[in-house]
Amino acid sequence: MVFVIAGMGGGTGTGAAPVIAQYARDTEALVVGVAVLPFKTEGIKRRESAIKGLLNLKNSCHCVIELDNEKLNDVTKGKYPMGKAFEVMDDLITETVQSLSEIVTEPSTINVDFADLRKIVETGGNAKVLYGESESSEPGNVLDAVLCNPILSPLVGPHYQGAEAVLLHISTGNELTLNSCHEVVSALEYELSDDVNLIWGLRTDDSMGSRVKVVMLVASIPESELEIEDVKESLTSLGESVQMIN
Numbered sequence: 103m104v105f106v107i108a109g110m111g112g113g114t115g116t117g118a119a120p121v122i123a124q125y126a127r128d129t130e131a132l133v134v135g136v137a138v139l140p141f142k143t144e145g146i147k148r149r150e151s152a153i154k155g156l157l158n159l160k161n162s163c164h165c166v167i168e169l170d171n172e173k174l175n176d177v178t179k180g181k182y183p184m185g186k187a188f189e190v191m192d193d194l195i196t197e198t199v200q201s202l203s204e205i206v207t208e209p210s211t212i213n214v215d216f217a218d219l220r221k222i223v224e225t226g227g228n229a230k231v232l233y234g235e236s237e238s239s240e241p242g243n244v245l246d247a248v249l250c251n252p253i254l255s256p257l258v259g260p261h262y263q264g265a266e267a268v269l270l271h272i273s274t275g276n277e278l279t280l281n282s283c284h285e286v287v288s289a290l291e292y293e294l295s296d297d298v299n300l301i302w303g304l305r306t307d308d309s310m311g312s313r314v315k316v317v318m319l320v321a322s323i324p325e326s327e328l329e330i331e332d333v334k335e336s337l338t339s340l341g342e343s344v345q346m347i348n
Contacts, residue, residue, distance in 0.1 A: 103132045103216070105199050106163065108155075111140040111148040116155030123162035132220050134202070134229070135163035136195055139170040165229040165321050167198065194254065198231045201317040205271045205303065214271055214303030222301060225267040225322040232262070235315040239277040241285040248316045249293065265294050266322035270302040273317075275310035290318065 104126040108119035119135070127133045137159055139152050160166045171191065178187045206216045223229075233254065234247030270290060272283060283304065291300050 103134070103203075103219070105134050105136060106159070107136040107138075107195060107199075108159070109138045109140070110152035110155040110159075111144065112151075116151050116158075120155065120158040120162040123159060127162060127164070132223055133163045134223060135159045135166035136198065137166055137168050138191065138195075139168070139172070141171050160227070164223045165226055167229050167231055169194070197233065201231065201233055201271075202319060205269065205317060208305060210271070210303045210305040212302070212304040214269065214301060218301045218303075219269060219319075222267045222269040222299075222319055222321050225299070227321065228323040229319060229321040230262050230323065232318040232320060233316060235313060237313055239274065239279075239282060239312050239314050241282050241289065244278075244282075244286050244314045244316060245289055247314075248290070248318065262320045262323055263294060264324045265298060265320045267299045268294060268301070268321070269319040270300060271305070271317045272302070273305045273307060273310065273315040275312055275314075276306065276308050277312045278314055286314075286316070290316075294320065 104123075106119050106123045106126070108115035110116055110119075115137075119137075123133050123135055137156050139156070140148050142149065156166070156168065169191065174187050174191060177190055182190070202219070205214050206219050232248055232251070234244075234249075234251045236244045236247035238244070268291075270287065272278075272286065274283075287300070287302050291298060294300075
């Protein structure tokens with residue numbers, strides 16, 4: 103499995119990342135792209151270049167997880183120093199790659215293997231990773247931790263309904279009951295769509311106590327639901343602003 107992580111808009115991300123991804127795919131590797139779009143203030147040309155690079159990356163990868171630096175403002179509320187704000191995005195990317203890797207490399211009670219991961223990723227297209235950790239095993243608290251993550255939610259956005267495939271993994275201590283586990287899985291499945299192809303696994307670790315961690319890879323999200331529409335709108339508005347200044 104190969105992760106191709108790229109900041110889009112410059113020569114390396116826009117130009118080299120799709121080529122590297124295609125090379126990896128030609129070797130029959132499972133290729134997941136993680137693309138980060140630039141700030142609006144970096145200019146309309148860089149944003150346009152980033153979108154072109156993003157589309158090329160999607161053609162080269164099995165699926166692409168799209169992130170946008172512009173949304174860092176929604177997370178930090180403009181109060182973080184620049185370096186700290188970028189650390190938030192770096193941590194998100196690290197957690198995304200690490201969480202997906204651990205799903206198939208760590209032993210589980212209800213197992214998810216590499217074939218399951220491949221089946222989800224190869225549905226193709228656009229993807230998101232949602233995760234959260236609850237201090238309580240109550241299903242409502244677990245769902246809030248995943249769907250209302252204060253750091254992650256603004257960055258990935260709400261546009262994941264209608265996805266065709268989901269890999270869901272739950273890690274928990276000894277307090278989550280089987281009924282509660284099924285309730286969490288059913289609620290997350292309902293949040294996505296009625297006919298989603300959902301594969302889920304469970305890992306128990308007594309050291310976690312009452313804590314519950316959930317990781318979801320949501321794949322094959324319809325184009326109409328993507329933030330790329332917002333990006334295109336921002337390009338239009340930015341272009342109009344440039345014309346007004348001129």
